[in-house]
Amino acid sequence: VVNISPFHPLYQITRPKLAPITFLYEAWFDLILGGRYSLENQRMHEIYGPVVRIHPEELHINDIAFTDEIYSTGKRRRNKQVHLNLFAGPITEAMVSAVDHDLHRLRRSAANKFFSRAQITKLEADIEDLADQLCDKLINIGTKSEEPIDLVTAYSCFTSDIISGYCFGEPFGFIRQKSWEPNFRHALHSLLTPMHVFQSFPLLKAIVDLMPSVAKWLDPRVKGLVEEGNEKMPARVHKARREYQAGEAPERPAIFILWLGGESYSFIAAGTETTAWTLTVITFHLCHNPTLLDKLADELDATDALTSPLVRPRKTPLPPRRHSRGPPPLLRVSQRLPRIAPDEHLTYRGEFKDRELTYVIPPGTPMGMSSVINHHNESVFPDSHPFRPERWLEADETQCRRMETCLIPFSKGSHQCLGMSLAYCSLYVTLPVLALRVLPRMRLYQTTVEDVAYDHDLWFPIPKESTKGVRVVIS
Numbered sequence: 001v002v003n004i005s006p007f008h009p010l011y012q013i014t015r016p017k018l019a020p021i022t023f024l025y026e027a028w029f030d031l032i033l034g035g036r037y038s039l040e041n042q043r044m045h046e047i048y049g050p051v052v053r054i055h056p057e058e059l060h061i062n063d064i065a066f067t068d069e070i071y072s073t074g075k076r077r078r079n080k081q082v083h084l085n086l087f088a089g090p091i092t093e094a095m096v097s098a099v100d101h102d103l104h105r106l107r108r109s110a111a112n113k114f115f116s117r118a119q120i121t122k123l124e125a126d127i128e129d130l131a132d133q134l135c136d137k138l139i140n141i142g143t144k145s146e147e148p149i150d151l152v153t154a155y156s157c158f159t160s161d162i163i164s165g166y167c168f169g170e171p172f173g174f175i176r177q178k179s180w181e182p183n184f185r186h187a188l189h190s191l192l193t194p195m196h197v198f199q200s201f202p203l204l205k206a207i208v209d210l211m212p213s214v215a216k217w218l219d220p221r222v223k224g225l226v227e228e229g230n231e232k233m234p235a236r237v238h239k240a241r242r243e244y245q246a247g248e249a250p251e252r253p254a255i256f257i258l259w260l261g262g263e264s265y266s267f268i269a270a271g272t273e274t275t276a277w278t279l280t281v282i283t284f285h286l287c288h289n290p291t292l293l294d295k296l297a298d299e300l301d302a303t304d305a306l307t308s309p310l311v312r313p314r315k316t317p318l319p320p321r322r323h324s325r326g327p328p329p330l331l332r333v334s335q336r337l338p339r340i341a342p343d344e345h346l347t348y349r350g351e352f353k354d355r356e357l358t359y360v361i362p363p364g365t366p367m368g369m370s371s372v373i374n375h376h377n378e379s380v381f382p383d384s385h386p387f388r389p390e391r392w393l394e395a396d397e398t399q400c401r402r403m404e405t406c407l408i409p410f411s412k413g414s415h416q417c418l419g420m421s422l423a424y425c426s427l428y429v430t431l432p433v434l435a436l437r438v439l440p441r442m443r444l445y446q447t448t449v450e451d452v453a454y455d456h457d458l459w460f461p462i463p464k465e466s467t468k469g470v471r472v473v474i475s
């Protein structure tokens with residue numbers, strides 16, 4: 001009754017009947033139906049307009065003009081929402097788990113300089129080297145065996161090696177090892193699985209803290225990750241520190257030699273699956289649409305693989321500050337990402353069905369957007385579902401600016417992805433090498449567009465349950 005009484009600070013805001021009364025409405029879609037609240041949020045926007053109260057305390061917004069108000073930078077403080085802070089175990093000590101704006105700034109300021117564009121440019125040679133090793137391994141394994149290769153697993157070995165090499169001074173060696181196992185991705189998924197349970201029953205997060213003591217009874221893949229987070233990573237950090245103190249500093253200092261903390265786990269988790277899935281989806285579409293691959297190969301040939309507008313020039317692997325002429329990273333975190341303005345009233349002005357809307361959003365209200373909704377905004381990205389990187393080449397400056405405002409794959413503002421430049425660098429360096437060396441020999445194996453299409457959320461966008469992955473054979 002309190003939640004829908006006229007005295008509730010969000011009473012004036014359009015709402016469906018049930019969602020503002022009880023958290024159970026969200027739980028029905030996320031916990032029972034399995035990560036489907038984003039789709040329900042999209043349906044609500046179609047009925048109720050650009051600002052909707054999606055549960056008792058939270059608003060969801062579907063108006064790109066309001067993006068910078070939600071995800072602001074500078075002196076305007078933005079907290080995260082406790083309800084969707086679903087991380088447990090060692091990651092709770094990381095910047096991504098910091099709810100309070102000032103605590104987040106403190107944690108992030110220690111890491112910022114390691115992920116600046118200038119710093120990431122220095123990694124280009126290492127990434128090129130790993131990309132070549134990845135291609136060699138794909139061709140070797142692919143041509144020697146009839147077994148299809150699971151592409152995300154292969155790419156995740158590659159991205160784990162990039163980020164671990166940068167964090168600890170030496171890569172985990174997942175690419176150098178003979179097969180694609182062991183790796184991080186299966187275990188990461190197993191740990192994400194209880195996410196919607198934690199969303200509804202946050203006290204259960206304590207179970208993850210018990211995991212080290214019950215590790216020996218766990219699924220071996222989860223056990224591996226638990227051991228990694230609680231034993232091996234701290235050990236690597238200590239080793240790096242010892243070597244540094246003994247004067248055995250490598251040429252380019254690794255992050256955790258200079259800066260120690262609970263972040264290592266979150267960096268590996270954040271840097272592995274995200275870029276790997278983006279590479280997988282691009283690869284899928286290039287194999288699925290050979291005309292596109294031919295076009296890309298022609299451009300790479302014509303420019304000596306250095307200046308294709310579809311993939312960034314390898315000599316300058318990072319995009320310009322406005323990435324107006326390259327394909328954007330695809331949807332990789334589909335979960336809505338709410339922010340709270342703790343000290344400001346925000347005024348929303350918009351319209352819906354010829355009606356002017358003005359809402360004053362009180363301080364302390366969680367309000368968020370979802371990339372799964374933004375990136376399929378048909379007024380900004382007409383015919384948004386097909387993979388058409390050309391839309392960025394065909395658009396004029398005004399349209400490009402509109403598309404960029406709507407894009408939130410890395411989120412925006414003070415909590416924007418720390419590894420954005422590293423992700424871009426990895427993609428721009430790796431795609432031309434793959435497109436020239438491996439993709440002409442690669443064929444999809446029992447894989448259709450449904451295997452890469454968004455079906456539901458598990459923090460990341462997950463395809464339909466029955467998928468066997470994106471599988472390829474290489475001749």
Ligand code: HEM
Pocket residue numbers: 095096097108163266267268270271272274275278329330331332333337408409410411414415416417418419420422423
């Ligand atoms: C295509 C690749 C990637 C995508 C789409 C992506 C997306 C995102 C998004 C949406 C967030 C915001 C999460 C939130 O608000 O809670 C985020 C945060 C973060 N990402 Fe990425 N990411 C990518 C690659 C990477 C890589 C390679 C790293 C390597 C270190 C990384 C490290 C981080 C970290 C540390 C944060 C937390 C930042 C903070 O809380 O201030 N990400 N990422």
